[in-house]
Amino acid sequence: QVHLVESGxxxxxxxxxxxxxxxxxxxxxxxxxMHWVRQAPGQGLEWVAVIxxxxxxxxxxxxxxxxxxxxxxxxxxxLFLQMNSLKPEDTAVYYCAxxxxxxxxxxxxxxxxxxxxxxxx
Amino acid sequence: EIVLTQSPGxxxxxxxxxxxxxxxxxxxxxxxxxxxxxxxxxxxxRLLIYGASIRATGIPDxxxxxxxxxDFTLTISxxxxxxxxxxxxxxxxxxVLISFxxxxxxxxx
Numbered sequence: 001q002v003h004l005v006e007s008g009x010x011x012x013x014x015x016x017x018x019x020x021x022x023x024x025x026x027x028x029x030x031x032x033x034m035h036w037v038r039q040a041p042g043q044g045l046e047w048v049a050v051i052x053x054x055x056x057x058x059x060x061x062x063x064x065x066x067x068x069x070x071x072x073x074x075x076x077x078x079l080f081l082q083m084n085s086l087k088p089e090d091t092a093v094y095y096c097a098x099x100x101x102x103x104x105x106x107x108x109x110x111x112x113x114x115x116x117x118x119x120x121x
Numbered sequence: 122e123i124v125l126t127q128s129p130g131x132x133x134x135x136x137x138x139x140x141x142x143x144x145x146x147x148x149x150x151x152x153x154x155x156x157x158x159x160x161x162x163x164x165x166x167r168l169l170i171y172g173a174s175i176r177a178t179g180i181p182d183x184x185x186x187x188x189x190x191x192d193f194t195l196t197i198s199x200x201x202x203x204x205x206x207x208x209x210x211x212x213x214x215x216x217v218l219i220s221f222x223x224x225x226x227x228x229x230x
Contacts, residue, residue, distance in 0.1 A: 035219075045158075045166065045209055047219040061218075095165055104214050107156035109177065111165035 154214030
């Protein structure tokens with residue numbers, strides 16, 4: 001069955017960097033667009049970024065544009081989120097999620113369990 | 122960006138009752154590209170409904186979605202104890218941006 005497992009979260013100082021990973025299994029990873037979605041403590045869901053199935057198209061939310069970069073490695077079935085210039089407001093649980101269709105961004109049919117990023121001095 | 126507003130913020134009901142959750146969009150949602158998710162504490166969201174009214178795989182038929190344009194509804198016909206959670210709507214299918222509503226907390230009365 002489909003399984004997504006995030007890792008790489010932790011505590012980092014403001015201005016620091018962190019790289020999140022999402023290991024995929026149970027499906028043909030290279031065929032699906034993938035997303036990152038985050039959730040600040042006690043808050044709602046915020047979409048962060050999407051990467052197309054072939055990696056050619058990457059779109060980031062305005063709140064992270066220029067600081068975060070989504071990428072993928074189909075050989076290892078892994079999705080990444082490189083986070084630079086981190087701010088306290090980036091503190092959140094970060095989820096990777098699968099998009100079931102190629103084309104315009106869709107809903108998310110599978111989610112990982114999330115990894116917590118805390119930006120604090 | 123399409124802004125989604127969910128109401129009520131909190132809904133207090135008893136098991137066996139009917140729940141009606143609303144999601145209103147600031148502009149028309151393309152082709153009813155509207156989804157609903159359920160989230161329990163400490164857990165990832167779970168897809169319930171997509172395309173405004175299509176139940177995801179394995180979702181009980183007590184969950185139903187309806188609506189079009191700017192007004193959408195999630196209905197839970199008879200609440201089970203496991204249904205008490207936070208529910209989010211999400212719009213998709215726009216050229217680049219995805220957005221979520223702020224959520225409705227469904228609590229036991």
